[in-house]
Amino acid sequence: MESEALHTTAPGGGPAVYLFVTCLADLLRPSVAFNSIKLLEDAGCRVTVPLQQTCCGQPAYNTGDYKSIIPLARQVVAMLEPADYVVLPSGSCAGMICHHYPALLKDEWHERALQVAAKTFEITTFLSDIVKAKRPERPPIPLPPITYHDSCAGLRELGIKEQPRQLLQEFCDTQVSELQQSEVCCGFGGTFCAKMPEISGKMVQDKLHNAAATGAGILAGGDLGCLLNIAGRARREGVAIEVRHITELLCGDLDGPAIGEGE
Amino acid sequence: MQQYSDTFLDNASAALADKDKAEVRDAMALFTPLVRNAAMDQFQHFEELRQHVKQVRQHSLDNLGHYLESYEQQAVRNGNQVHFATTGDELNSIVLDICQQHSARRIAKGKSMITEETGLNAFLERANLDVMETDLGEYIIQEAGETPSHIVGPALHKSAAEIRQLFLDRHDLGERELETTEDLVSEARQVLREHFLNAQVGIIGANALIAENGYSMLVTNEGNGDLCANLPPVLIICTSVDRILPRAEDATAMLRLLVRSATGQAQTCYTSFYSGPRREQDIDGPMETHIVLLDNRRSDILASDYREMLQCIRCGACLNHCPIFASVGGHAYGWVYPGPMGSVLTPLLTSLEQSQALPNACTSCGRCAEVCPADIPLPDLLRDLRHAEVEEKIAAPRWRQGLKIHAWLARQPRLYQLLTGMGIALLYLLGRKRGSFSKLPLASGWTSQRDFPSPQGRTFMQQYKAEHKHRE
Known part of the structure; x- marks a missing residue:
């Protein structure tokens, strides 16, 4: 029956991790989800992909439509409850579940949301802090110089800063060339980028130029929203920098086109 | 002050097109966080002190009536006359009455955002009073016929070259070079000094009102506030009821964060x-x-879900750290208070309808809340205002309806996956070769500034399910 989750069991019988792939990875960048499964399995987790998952509801929530989101938030909480851990390849979606669901839901659902929040992690945090993932038995993946975009929600709601850098060091033996103004927003902001495109355009232009100024060949990040924004601007301006999700780098999945690039 | 927040997007567009001004803003956006962060790194007590300040501010607001009463009693005992103004117009009338009682012609004014809020200068000028701003930044914009672009540095949008030209045009002081910043400052000082000495009334603001002793506290870097307060025979202090603090030590605790947050100094010169x-x-x-203590809807805010906004100590750190403020500048916001704090305050002090763009001028990046010395959850308050826009049907229907449908669809996994599967298959077919779209129906906001990356293939859900079936 389709409403039930599919189970992929890795050897070792590790913790049961539910992967919330996020809507952007589902729709636009499935490799992020496949690489997340691989990373989690390599780290000894039993990975479950709940099949009834869609979107965490940030678009409507951030626009202020709380009423529409409450039933969706409950549905997501109920779906994730059986997990030992919930992992998402996105700081902003993880922040939504960890911080905004409990704030939005009341009474019994508030408690249930808090319990799910307590076991929910963004993927680099989970790999680095919870399961302390090590590079599988293989040589480090060689990478061109890379720079890293800290997404705002990951950075400020979840405190993600060192984890992706540690993983890049561990898995790829690579250090990040830090970009100037690294803690300033790229201008994505969910519906903001479509509601106020000119301002968003100025912000992403600044971000892209700061990234290009590092001389890095790859800009990596943990949130597809930001990455689609920056990659789209790079394509528009003809700036040659590959934009990729960190899970792709950690798995050495670099053969396919980067975000926004043709086949 | 005249409001033009309803044209925020046009204001922003014009600001972005002005490359010289954009350069000034970019420089400020680098510089101001740098000095604040350096000061906080050295200080090291930011987090503990901000929790303390927040607690004190909340306690003061929770007991606002009590502390205002005790402030008033103490202030009267000290020989002051205390007036309460419900609206901006009331404040203006009270001030004008006092000026007229003293047959005042010339007013020396220190920096006060409250009087910007009430439009006091224009009001007094209509009654033929000669009002001169004496804070250097305020003086510059007064001479230029502009309004403040920043709550701490009203003329931060102006380059030195612009100010030089302004002074050459406005001051009848003959041939001179005015090459350095020092030259500009000393010329302003020369012009202003004469005014201090001849004013019959001085008007200043206040950073805090201290309930236990009836004192008001003011910080400045130029000392102009003290000259306004001490040289003219009559002093009027204009501020708002939410500046109240119980004790002198609360004011000094707040000061330790206020100044570092505002200018990166350990303390101001005065x-x-x-x-x-x-x-x-x-x-x-x-x-x-x-x-003169202004309410102007602050009591309403206190009784609302936005009461945390009243904790604000007006340091301007949220402006300095906001990438949207940095991109468009303070004037684009169209009223007295710009940036994140202004985007919350403006709808509350004016109307949500007139300022509906402002709560949307936010990416929820959280940098403002991170640096706020009063720990105000600014992005949450802005989102709550967007919620109010949805509830009151002020938000644009296409966004309201579109996202409502999206949220509904997200609760129907089968239908969602079927529809997204079809849509993505089509996008992939059209976009796979080039990798991105330069134009896309329904996404013109996105594609006006950047390409839209093409999907990588079929949706993950389709691929994953297919793979699983295959494995079975």
């Missing part, structure tokens, strides 16, 4: 406490002092 009129043994000071 920190003044005004007790009241000149006493017999005093060698100087005003003969008569008035304190």
Whole structure:
């Protein structure tokens, strides 16, 4: 029956991790989800992909439509409850579940949301802090110089800063060339980028130029929203920098086109 | 002050098109966080002190009536006259009455955002009073016929070259070079000094009102506030009811964060406490002092879900750290208070309808809340205002309806996956070769500034399910 989750069991019988792939990875960048499964399995987790998952509801929530989101938030909480851990390849979606669901839901659902929040992690945090993932038995993946975009929600709601850098060091033996103004927003902001495109355009232009100024060949990040924004601007301006999700780098999945690039 | 927040997007567009001004803003956006962060790194007590300040601010607001009463009693005992103004117009009338009672012609004014809020200068000028701003930034924009672009540095949008040209045009002082910043400052000082000496009334603001002793506290870097307060025979302090703090030590605790957050200094050049009129043994000071306390809907805010906004200590750190403020500048916001704090305050002090764009001028990046010395959850309050826009049907219907449908669809996994599967298959077919779209129906906002990356293939859900079936 389709409403039930599919189970992929890795050897070792590790913790049961539910992967919330996020809507952007589902729709636009499935490799992020496949690489997340691989990373989690390599780290000894039993990975479950709940099949009834869609979107965490940030678009409507951030626009202020709380009423529409409450039933969706409950549905997501109920779906994730059986997990030992919930992992998402996105700081902003993880922040939504960890911080905004409990704030939005009341009474019994508030408690249930808090319990799910307590076991929910963004993927680099989970790999680095919870399961302390090590590079599988293989040589480090060689990478061109890379720079890293800290997404705002990951950075400020979840405190993600060192984890992706540690993983890049561990898995790829690579250090990040830090970009100037690294803690300033790229201008994505969910519906903001479509509601106020000119301002968003100025912000992403600044971000892209700061990234290009590092001389890095790859800009990596943990949130597809930001990455689609920056990659789209790079394509528009003809700036040659590959934009990729960190899970792709950690798995050495670099053969396919980067975000926004043709086949 | 005249409001033009309803044209925020057009204001922003014009600001972005002005490359010279954008350069000034970019420089400020680098510089101001740098000095604030350096000061906080050195200080090291930011987090603990901000929790303390927040607690004190909340306690003061929770007991606002009590502390206002005790402030008033103490202030009156010190010889002040205390006035309460419900609206901006009321404040303006009270101030004009005092000026007229003293047959005042010339007013020396220190920096006060409250009087910007009430439009006091224009009001007094209509009654033929000569009002001169004496804070350097305020003086510059007054001469230029502009409004403040920033709550701490009103003229931060102006380059030195612009100010030089302004002074050459406005000051009838003959041939001169005005090459350096020092030249500009000393010329302003020369012009202003004469005014201090001839004013009959001084008007200043306040950073805090201290309930236990009836004093008001003011910080400045130029000392102009003290000259306004001490040289003219009559002093009027204009501020709002939410500036109240219980004790003097609360004011000094707040000060330790306020100044570092605002300018990165450990303290300002001048920190003044005004007790009241000149006493017999005093060698100087005003003969008569008035304190005018403005409410202007602050009581409503206190009773609302936005009450945390009243914790604000007006340091400007949220402006300095906001990438949207940095991109468009303060004037684009179209009223007195710009940036994140302004985007919350403006709808609350004016109307949500007129300022509906402002709560949307936010990416929820959280940098403002991170640096806020009063720990105000600014992005949450802005999102709550967007919620109010949805509830009151002020938000654009296409966004309201579109996202409502999206949220509904997200609760129907089968239908969602079927529809997204079809849509993505089509996008992939069209976009796989080039990798991105330069134009896309329904996404013109996105594609006006950047390409839209093409999907990588079929949706993950389709691929994953297919793979699983295959494995079975």
